[in-house]
Amino acid sequence: MAIVELSPSAGAAPAGTLGDALAASGITELLAQLDRELVGLAPVKSRIRDIAALLLVDKLRKERGFSAGAPSLHMSFTGNPGTGKTTVAMRMAEILHRLGYVRKGHLVAVTRDDLVGQYIGHTAPKTKEILKKAMGGVLFIDEAYYLYRPENERDYGQEAIEILLQVMENNRDDLVVILAGYKDRMDRFFESNPGMSSRIAHHIDFPDYGRDELAQIADLMLQTMQYRFDEEAQRVFLDYLERRMAQPHFANARSVRNALDRARLRHASRLLGDPHATADDASLTTITAPDLLASRVFAAPAATDAAKGKSPC
Numbered sequence: 001m002a003i004v005e006l007s008p009s010a011g012a013a014p015a016g017t018l019g020d021a022l023a024a025s026g027i028t029e030l031l032a033q034l035d036r037e038l039v040g041l042a043p044v045k046s047r048i049r050d051i052a053a054l055l056l057v058d059k060l061r062k063e064r065g066f067s068a069g070a071p072s073l074h075m076s077f078t079g080n081p082g083t084g085k086t087t088v089a090m091r092m093a094e095i096l097h098r099l100g101y102v103r104k105g106h107l108v109a110v111t112r113d114d115l116v117g118q119y120i121g122h123t124a125p126k127t128k129e130i131l132k133k134a135m136g137g138v139l140f141i142d143e144a145y146y147l148y149r150p151e152n153e154r155d156y157g158q159e160a161i162e163i164l165l166q167v168m169e170n171n172r173d174d175l176v177v178i179l180a181g182y183k184d185r186m187d188r189f190f191e192s193n194p195g196m197s198s199r200i201a202h203h204i205d206f207p208d209y210g211r212d213e214l215a216q217i218a219d220l221m222l223q224t225m226q227y228r229f230d231e232e233a234q235r236v237f238l239d240y241l242e243r244r245m246a247q248p249h250f251a252n253a254r255s256v257r258n259a260l261d262r263a264r265l266r267h268a269s270r271l272l273g274d275p276h277a278t279a280d281d282a283s284l285t286t287i288t289a290p291d292l293l294a295s296r297v298f299a300a301p302a303a304t305d306a307a308k309g310k311s312p313c
Contacts, residue, residue, distance in 0.1 A: 021060055026098045027052050034091045038084045039220070040213040047204050048088065048095075055099045072201035073101065073176045074168055076190075078183035079206030082252030085180045086140065088206075093138040096176060103136035103174065110139065112146040115160040123156040127163045135175055144179035145189035161193060168199050209252050211241045217253050221260055222287075227267075232289040243297045259295070266291040 022028055031049060038045070058071055073096065077085040090107050097105025110130055117123040131139065141147070147157040168177050179186065179196075183205060190197035209217065215238060222228055229237060240259065244250060251258075267287050271277045292298075 018056075018060075021056060025056055027056060027095060030091055030094050030098065034088070037087055037091075039216045040209055041084055041088075041206065044084070044088060044204055044206055047202070048092065051092075051202060052095050052099075055095070055101060059099055070173055071101075072172065072199070074172070074200050075176070075178045075202040075204065076186060076200045077178055077180040077204050077206060078186045080182065080208055080252060082254030082256075083206035083208065084253065085206055086142075088204075089138060089140045089178050089180070092178070093176075096138065101173075102138065102176060106134075106137035108134040108137065108139050109142065111142050112157065112160075115141075115164075116147065116155075116157050118156075120156075123159045124163060127160045131163070131167050131175070135171070138176045138178060140178045140180065143181045143185075145181050145185040148189055148192055150192065161196065165195050165199065211238065211245065214241050214245075214252070214256050218256050218260060221257060225260070225264070227260075227264065227285050227287055229287050230289070233287050233292055236289045236292045240292055240295065240297055247297065259292075260287075262295065263287050263291045266294050 031045075031052065034045060034048065055071065055073075061067065075092070077089065079085060086109060089109075093102065093105050093107045096102045108130065114130055115123070115127045117126050147161055149155040149157055164177065167175065179189075179200065181189075190200070215234075218229075218237060237259075241256075244255060244259070249255075264287070270288075270291060271283060277283060
């Protein structure tokens with residue numbers, strides 16, 4: 001009987017510190033970038049750090065002759081719109097590329113319409129074409145539960161799922177699939193598709209932002225666009241957030257961006273409507289309280305907009 005010792009291979013490099021390996025990988029820089037890009041989301045960032053740590057240690061183990069098998073990296077991101085799922089997926093793709101788990105590190109973001117055809121023989125070519133584009137990187141499928149429509153016997157989503165399952169199993173060393181959507185709907189999707197559920201190793205839930213976090217997000221967006229709130233506008237925007245969060249169709253950071261875009265429109269109209277307005281830096285970059293107070297959020301209760309089928313802005 002042969003006895004095989006579990007030891008580093010003869011050609012393994014001398015051991016260094018984990019800190020050195022982390023610095024050389026560039027992962028610290030990517031995680032810092034994620035912190036800068038996204039306000040809050042502490043549990044999400046913690047889970048991404050854990051995954052990055054596991055992948056780095058696995059890589060170091062492999063370099064020294066140890067192996068626990070290829071890790072399963074397919075993921076599920078659940079949460080409401082505007083909580084940063086796509087941004088985190090992009091950074092995850094970069095992390096996987098830096099550590100050598102995918103060849104290219106690009107992200108291909110799709111929905112059901114990109115994968116499922118409308119007639120017989122159309123779905124397979126569409127799905128395979130998307131998979132071809134995503135190979136070597138990450139395929140991000142938003143609202144993935146729409147792939148499965150059991151109430152429609154003539155729906156072709158199941159064909160796309162079967163192709164995805166095969167590729168996720170056979171090409172997991174060259175493709176990572178991230179499924180995203182509302183948590184309750186994703187839970188039902190996995191219950192109805194145990195084959196898909198068994199291939200997902202990491203389930204990450206993205207919490208909604210609080211009011212103060214949304215205010216920080218607004219400040220970051222304004223800095224990027226080279227605008228600012230004056231003091232009164234800052235107070236009004238906090239009031240706006242409280243009202244808007246209580247109304248239908250609220251989408252976290254996405255709704256904040258929409259609110260700022262509309263405030264910029266009102267700011268521009270206000271300047272052009274005032275013949276005495278100056279074109280100095282302060283005037284061109286400062287959003288004031290009236291630019292926000294003109295929103296329907298202040299003019300009508302949530303129920304009114306909901307009854308009209310409108311999204312408050």
